[in-house]
Amino acid sequence: MSKSIKVLGMVSLMVLVAACARDNNEEFVVVEPEPISTEPVHTGKFK
DSSP, rough: OOOHHHHHHHHHHHHHHHHHHHHOOOOOOOOOOOSOOOOOOOOOOOO
């Protein structure tokens, strides 16, 4: 084989290995927003 075909094959193999080794697991954290105002709570007749 010619030298250029060998070099092209090695480069493509390295690109393939690098693409497979990349970490694609991105972690998403969903945070629920706190309420703007709270409902009044019954505390009894006297506070």
